[in-house]
Amino acid sequence: MATASGQRVVLHVGLPKTGTTYLQGLLAEHRDSLRERGVLYPFLRPGGMFHAAVEVRGSHEKFGLDQDAIEGSWAALCARAREHNGTTIISHEILGGADEDEIAAALTPLEGLEVHVVVTARDLGRQATAHWQEEVKLGDVRSFADFERDQFRADLSEDLVRAGAERPHFWHAQDFAAALGRWSTAVPFERVHLVVCPPPGAAPSKLWHRFADAAGVPADAVDPGRVPPNAVNASLGRAEIAVLRRVNAALAGSIPQPAYSQIVKRVLAEDALARRHGERPRTPAALVPLLSEATDRWSATVRAAGHPVSGDLGDLRPLPPPDGTPHPDDVDESALLEVTSGALAEVLQRFPLPSAAPPEAPPPRSGTVTRRSGWRAARDRGRG
The missing domain is CATH 3.40.50.300 (P-loop containing nucleotide triphosphate hydrolases)
Structure with missing residues (x-):
């Protein structure tokens, strides 16, 4: 009431x-x-x-x-x-x-x-x-x-x-x-x-x-x-958790909160690794x-x-769990390598691609002489 x-x-x-x-x-x-x-x-x-x-x-x-x-x-x-x-x-x-x-x-x-x-x-x-x-x-x-x-x-x-x-x-x-x-x-x-x-x-x-x-x-x-x-x-599989543990060990606390949650937790863990849909731990x-x-x-x-x-x-x-269910820590190295490669590729695809054509050089400012135009000027003076 x-x-x-x-x-x-x-x-x-x-x-x-x-x-x-x-x-x-x-x-x-x-x-x-x-x-x-x-x-x-x-x-x-x-x-x-x-x-x-x-x-x-x-x-x-x-x-x-x-x-x-x-x-x-x-x-x-x-x-x-x-x-x-x-x-x-x-x-x-x-x-x-x-x-x-x-x-x-x-x-x-x-x-x-x-x-x-x-x-x-x-x-x-x-x-x-x-x-x-x-x-x-x-x-x-x-x-x-x-x-x-x-x-x-x-x-x-x-x-x-x-x-x-x-x-x-x-x-x-x-x-x-x-x-x-x-x-x-x-x-x-x-x-x-x-x-x-x-x-x-x-x-x-x-x-x-x-x-x-x-x-x-x-x-x-x-x-x-x-x-x-x-x-x-987003939930992770056994191999994905193992990869993230290794990443955390390599980082050794070098990314403090809240940046860690924004970068590692959300981008790597809950997006790139979660997309792998690995076998969930029991x-x-x-x-x-x-x-x-x-x-x-x-x-x-x-x-x-x-x-x-x-x-x-x-x-x-x-x-x-059903009989034969692997222990949450049981992950072979080949699975770790596959997950690591896939997650790295997923993260790299987030970076913007560079332009296919090189950027055009800006025109010379008024009153300046480029190296090529300077050579031509000297040549013309020699002809005079």
């Missing part, structure tokens, strides 16, 4: 790699039709919601952003929500990891409005390889085996977490029960929703309908098949029991807390 003025704010806070790019692309593509149905997806400027989320999290240095340049972005989004007599949707996956102090500060400009929070979650089997890949696309050089050691098998006990110890990034970013719990410290639990991403092979439209149900917006205001080209987060079967145990524990927490759930919690259980 909305406030007396009809104002509702839906904060879609991620989690990362849970179809957020697809949902944000749909919302942006259908701004006009949503507005006609009373739903505002506000636009500040290109990257405005990203800047606002970074401001809430105080993570401008991580992304190479000028703090002064993004200051006020969150307040501007909230002001748009206060001006709109209907539902406003604000969406960015960076918000999912906010701590309780950051959440309280973010909600202050929305005081008096009915706020709902939507957390999207996907099975950890797909999330493990997606998380690894995304970190490599941000400059990491570690193998999947390294991530398994440093992240996936390195979660902390609840006692250590309560004592203030920092969990590995994967677990902090993907623990949907913990995210729901943090946002419930400032928003009533019945307004903190979980949207379950559909299982592998399901139509993307199923995610939109689940999201629309949780957000309380008319699903038919959007054509879930009409998304802009950049609304799909989480090894040996890791599935660990991920399943965490999923079952979190799902039980969600049920006990009574959070509204759109979708089936069973869709969050990771599936083992």
Whole structure:
């Protein structure tokens, strides 16, 4: 139920790699039709919601952003929500990891409005390889085996977490029960929703309908098949990830953010390498029991807390890979060479071709003598 003025704010806070790019692309593509149905997806400027989320999290240095340049972005989004007599949707996956102090500060400009929070979650089997890949696309050089050691098998006990110890990034970013719990410290639990991403092979439209149900917006205001080209987060195959890891090692941090994301992540990784459509990595079967145990524990927490759930919690259980599936790090050198050559050719084709004809020499300035005309002048004087 909305406030007396009809104002509702839906904060879609991620989690990362849970179809957020697809949902944000749909919302942006259908701004006009949503507005006609009373739903505002506000636009500040290109990257405005990203800047606002970074401001809430105080993570401008991580992304190479000028703090002064993004200051006020969150307040501007909230002001748009206060001006709109209907539902406003604000969406960015960076918000999912906010701590309780950051959440309280973010909600202050929305005081008096009915706020709902939507957390999207996907099975950890797909999330493990997606998380690894995304970190490599941000400059990491570690193998999947390294991530398994440093992240996936390195979660902390609840006692250590309560004592203030920092969990590995994967677990902090993907623990949907913990995210729901943090946002419930400032928003009533019945307004903190979980949207379950559909299982592998399901139509993307199923995610939109689940999201629309949780957000309380008319699903038919959007054509879930009409998304802009950049609304799909490009995935890489095993060989492409291996090539990018080698590039990152060769760069050795020489390209800082945000230039790295603009050049290496977008041009090389998400365009040239993604075009190769290589075989996607699958989480090894040996890791599935660990991920399943965490999923079952979190799902039980969600049920006990009574959070509204759109979708089936069973869709969050990771599936083992088929027998014979290669380990994510298993790539032969011939495949690496083929991917490297193809990606290099793709990048080179982006450079403008030089003109076929050489540029014409400019005419001599008035009063100047060219070498040829000077020789002719001397010859003519000799004849006189």
